[in-house]
């Protein structure tokens with residue numbers, strides 16, 4: 465009898481120590497950025513070539529998807545401290561980024577904003593001038609319905625205004641553009657931790673849209689805002705994609721859960737969310753493989769990734785990453801993705817590389833899904849929360 469009691473006591477103590485270690489490890493990972501005063505990271509490490517060197521943290525091996533099989537072995541989180549001689553990046557806060565990055569919209573600004581202002585400031589606007597305004601808006605991918613609305617309102621307002629004054633016309637244009645950008649839409653990112661679990665964000669889109677980059681940039685935004693993050697590399701098609709994501713994470717001390725190349729993406733996503741729960745992080749960001757919206761099998765697979773994750777946690781945000789340079793095709797993609805996984809927000813990337821900034825308007829109007837973030841460059845912090853008024857001002861310039 466005595467022996468049994470001792471054995472039970474030993475098991476209980478071992479369990480408590482185990483749980484303590486896990487929680488402690490999680491807590492440490494949640495505050496990786498704390499106390500870092502050095503401004504930038506000294507990465508890559510000397511001699512580190514990611515294409516040939518395996519990641520410092522051994523990849524997490526994930527069992528084949530077994531949605532039923534919830535008892536997968538615990539995942540090892542990477543060390544909480546940067547390696548000797550390294551410091552983590554300290555990303556700037558996200559607030560006000562759109563204003564700081566406004567010059568990146570130069571191409572849209574010169575073709576859309578300046579084009580419209582030039583015509584509007586003509587002394588007496590003729591029918592040809594109004595047609596020119598209409599064409600400018602359509603060429604910038606604003607879409608037919610929004611173009612009609614803007615032109616009608618500009619006609620009325622400019623008559624009321626009856627002035628060639630540049631400042632007044634600029635203000636008129638900014639407010640009409642803001643109006644079609646949906647200033648009242650809720651653009652908050654659901655990345656706040658719930659009482660008992662992390663926020664879960666799924667990032668989806670076609671190949672090359674900028675999903676992995678966006679995941680990395682969002683992780684930086686969250687770390688910059690003082691949150692703890694875990695990344696899930698559910699793009700198992702390309703090992704390079706998981707490496708890329710891991711590198712983004714490493715720069716700000718965020719761990720990545722990954723699986724074997726060619727493994728089941730749903731399994732990796734599931735494992736990432738489970739690890740995030742165990743480690744008490746604020747948010748888990750899951751990157752998925754690029755897929756053509758026309759490939760039914762791949763769209764089904766995406767639906768499965770979401771369903772499997774939902775076995776253990778609601779998915780709070782499904783972000784569709786759209787490449788702004790693909791124009792109206794983005795709207796078609798968005799429709800199909802929304803049917804597969806109920807998209808809650810759009811990230812419009814590569815707005816720095818297009819003159820068609822008006823795509824923001826058509827995506828939102830045709831889908832009723834808010835653009836929440838915009839990508840304005842390849843730099844690590846070139847992702848900005850979307851703000852209609854600041855965007856309209858950046859387009860008009862001046």
Ligand SMILES: Nc1nc2c(ncn2[C@@H]2O[C@H](COP(=O)(O)OP(=O)(O)OP(=O)(O)O)[C@@H](O)[C@H]2O)c(=O)[nH]1
Nearest residue numbers: 671672673674675676677754813814839840841842
């Ligand atoms: N100029 C610019 N380039 C961007 C932006 N966002 C992403 N990119 C670039 O787009 C390219 C593709 O980005 P990825 O993040 O690898 O795209 P992905 O969607 O994960 O690609 P797949 O995994 O192949 O589907 C990279 O060269 C990025 O640097 C942006 O806002 N502006």
